[in-house]
Amino acid sequence: MLIRPRDPGFVHPRASEITPRAVYEGRRDLLRLLAGGAAGAALASWAGREALAQGKSAPLKGAKSAVAGAQTMEKLTDYKDATTYNNFYEFGTDKSDPAKNAHTLKTRPWTVEVEGLVKKPGKYDIDELLRLAAQEERIYRLRCVEGWSMVIPWVGYSLSELIRRAEPLGSAKYVEFVTLADPKTMPYVGSRILDWPYTEGLRMDEAMHPLTLLAFGMYGEALPNQNGAPVRLVVPWKYGFKSAKSIVKIRFVEKEPGTAWNKAAANEYGFYSNVNPDVDHPRWSQATERRIGEPGGLFAKRRKTLLFNGYEAQVGQLYAGMDLKKYY
Ligand SMILES: Nc1nc2c(c(=O)[nH]1)N[C@H]1C(S)=C(S)[C@@H](COP(=O)(O)O)O[C@H]1N2
Ligand SMILES: [Mo]
Numbered sequence: 001m002l003i004r005p006r007d008p009g010f011v012h013p014r015a016s017e018i019t020p021r022a023v024y025e026g027r028r029d030l031l032r033l034l035a036g037g038a039a040g041a042a043l044a045s046w047a048g049r050e051a052l053a054q055g056k057s058a059p060l061k062g063a064k065s066a067v068a069g070a071q072t073m074e075k076l077t078d079y080k081d082a083t084t085y086n087n088f089y090e091f092g093t094d095k096s097d098p099a100k101n102a103h104t105l106k107t108r109p110w111t112v113e114v115e116g117l118v119k120k121p122g123k124y125d126i127d128e129l130l131r132l133a134a135q136e137e138r139i140y141r142l143r144c145v146e147g148w149s150m151v152i153p154w155v156g157y158s159l160s161e162l163i164r165r166a167e168p169l170g171s172a173k174y175v176e177f178v179t180l181a182d183p184k185t186m187p188y189v190g191s192r193i194l195d196w197p198y199t200e201g202l203r204m205d206e207a208m209h210p211l212t213l214l215a216f217g218m219y220g221e222a223l224p225n226q227n228g229a230p231v232r233l234v235v236p237w238k239y240g241f242k243s244a245k246s247i248v249k250i251r252f253v254e255k256e257p258g259t260a261w262n263k264a265a266a267n268e269y270g271f272y273s274n275v276n277p278d279v280d281h282p283r284w285s286q287a288t289e290r291r292i293g294e295p296g297g298l299f300a301k302r303r304k305t306l307l308f309n310g311y312e313a314q315v316g317q318l319y320a321g322m323d324l325k326k327y328y
């Protein structure tokens with residue numbers, strides 16, 4: 001039974017109320033066309049999605065993504081690939097582990113604490129957080145440091161919406177993201193693979209950049225557990241590991257925070273981790289990537305990795321004058 005949420009424009013979290021994937025997949029071609037035309041229009045309303053799925057013209061009022069560069073015209077990764085080929089080490093290190101194991105994650109109730117150097121700290125219930133600002137769909141590439149990539153239609157709003165409401169103090173230079181580390185529901189928390197909880201961080205201007213997305217959904221549905229439910233970050237110009245999943249704390253700090261992968265191997269994973277074909281990982285090249293789902297499997301033709309994952313026009317300015325080999 002499909003019960004549609006009344007309020008258009010945000011992802012309703014309950015499993016019983018989500019748009020069936022088949023509906024989404026049925027209108028994929030149309031969506032791609034839309035992404036190219038009308039200044040990168042995305043369908044933000046549920047009514048619009050349903051209308052399109054039924055072949056009717058969709059109301060595009062307020063449906064445009066206000067964020068320049070938020071859409072790519074590349075073919076979307078299949079939902080199945082995007083939800084069964086994952087990195088979420090709390091649930092195992094094989095790409096297939098999160099889909100098998102993350103069903104134990106409890107995403108309600110869920111609280112996200114905003115703390116540290118802000119005038120307005122607070123505890124947000126997840127259902128309050130996802131209504132904080134208008135959600136939109138953004139089709140972003142995600143490039144993993146391991147050399148593969150996907151194209152995913154995320155749903156959420158710019159993290160800057162939340163940051164503005166928190167009113168950071170002048171001394172707040174970085175934002176730290178702390179994710180859930182619950183040994184009862186996450187079988188690999190407690191293993192020595194990483195120093196749990198998994199944490200990540202951004203410089204304040206990166207966190208405020210409109211492309212930085214606080215995501216609650218993908219493919220028109222609430223995020224599947226293995227993709228970081230109920231709320232994750234998507235930072236499209238950085239390697240995938242910067243996009244922290246299942247966030248419980250957003251902390252404003254003065255000094256560059258430690259990050260999970262940097263603590264695990266500082267020479268391999270720097271704080272910035274911008275996608276950069278000219279800066280190799282110490283153990284492999286970053287010049288090319290394999291798009292998940294393209295025919296040929298491991299032997300599929302690789303594509304050239306783009307500087308800042310193709311978002312250079314939007315974010316290049318943030319790093320003007322910085323030596324990106326030093327700040328990798
Ligand atoms: N909490 C947490 N977040 C995480 C990870 C993780 O292991 N734990 N893996 C990261 C890595 S390496 C990648 S590539 C992306 C993968 O996101 P996806 O599985 O939704 O494609 O999540 C990132 N966020
Ligand atoms: Mo990754």
